[in-house]
Amino acid sequence: MLLQRIxxxxxxxxxxAAAVLYLPTNWLAVLLAFLVVLGGxxxxxxxxxxxxxxxxxxxxxxxxxxxxMLLLYRFSTGWVFPVVAVxxxxxxxxxxxxxxxxxxxxxxxxxxVRLLTGMLVLVPAWGSLLAVHxxxxxxxxxxxxxxxxxxxxxxxxxxxxxxxxxxxxxxxISPGKTxxxxxxxxxxxxxxxxxxxxxxxxxxxxxGVVAFAxxxxxxxxxxxLFESLxxxxxxxxxxxxxxxxxxxxxxxxxxxxxxxxxxxxxxLLLEKVN
Numbered sequence: 001m002l003l004q005r006i007x008x009x010x011x012x013x014x015x016x017a018a019a020v021l022y023l024p025t026n027w028l029a030v031l032l033a034f035l036v037v038l039g040g041x042x043x044x045x046x047x048x049x050x051x052x053x054x055x056x057x058x059x060x061x062x063x064x065x066x067x068x069m070l071l072l073y074r075f076s077t078g079w080v081f082p083v084v085a086v087x088x089x090x091x092x093x094x095x096x097x098x099x100x101x102x103x104x105x106x107x108x109x110x111x112x113v114r115l116l117t118g119m120l121v122l123v124p125a126w127g128s129l130l131a132v133h134x135x136x137x138x139x140x141x142x143x144x145x146x147x148x149x150x151x152x153x154x155x156x157x158x159x160x161x162x163x164x165x166x167x168x169x170x171x172x173i174s175p176g177k178t179x180x181x182x183x184x185x186x187x188x189x190x191x192x193x194x195x196x197x198x199x200x201x202x203x204x205x206x207x208g209v210v211a212f213a214x215x216x217x218x219x220x221x222x223x224x225l226f227e228s229l230x231x232x233x234x235x236x237x238x239x240x241x242x243x244x245x246x247x248x249x250x251x252x253x254x255x256x257x258x259x260x261x262x263x264x265x266x267x268l269l270l271e272k273v274n
Contacts, residue, residue: 020143025134033066036126039249042239043118046230047111058115065123080131081268087124087261095222098170105233114230121257128260146216146263149192150255153185153217160184174228182221189217204270212266216259223258
């Protein structure tokens with residue numbers, strides 16, 4: 001399994017990096033929209049949609065939401081900050097509910113609720129990535145940075161959890177995740193934050209940038225846990241089998257879906273403060 005994960009990553013990482021760094025935003029939007037639709041197809045399965053017609057309708061709804069967001073974005077960008085602020089607050093609330101709610105599965109037990117949350121997970125993340133890519137002068141670098149941050153945090157969590165993991169993080173949702181794994185993810189985030197400060201000092205003061213990176217890593221754990229919750233409700237281990245050693249598309253981007261809107265919000269906030 002580990003060798004498969006590494007082999008898949010060695011193929012995907014250069015392709016993703018090249019797309020982020022060299023594709024114009026509009027072409028990147030099309031490519032990522034395809035991945036979002038694949039993720040939506042997996043989410044429809046997790047929500048229990050059985051017939052082809054209802055799945056097509058659901059995917060069409062996701063596509064329409066992306067088109068609407070893109071058209072609105074082309075018309076004006078003034079709405080971006082308040083919207084991502086709401087989305088970021090939503091992910092923080094999700095994290096609190098996953099930790100402190102006595103039965104978080106009840107919150108998304110209904111099929112319609114799960115289908116709606118799928119759209120709210122996928123579409124804002126897609127829009128946030130494109131906004132980061134285009135709004136900032138070094139947008140492609142920033143997109144690649146947040147991806148690398150999540151990859152490093154995930155890898156550090158995986159190895160720290162395997163080596164030192166004892167205390168379960170959320171056993172009712174994801175028995176394999178441990179607090180020690182989260183500590184490993186945060187250690188990786190600290191390193192990434194220091195590197196971001198060194199490469200891009202205009203982001204903010206060192207302590208602020210490191211705290212920002214740590215916050216992104218924490219919220220990425222929330223995205224991972226939330227997808228685990230949905231999979232547990234569906235009785236499915238992996239969202240799909242498209243990526244050997246990684247599962248499906250959602251298994252690979254679950255952390256990013258939560259991290260991207262918060263990352264965009266943080267960048268815009270730091271820009272306003274500085």
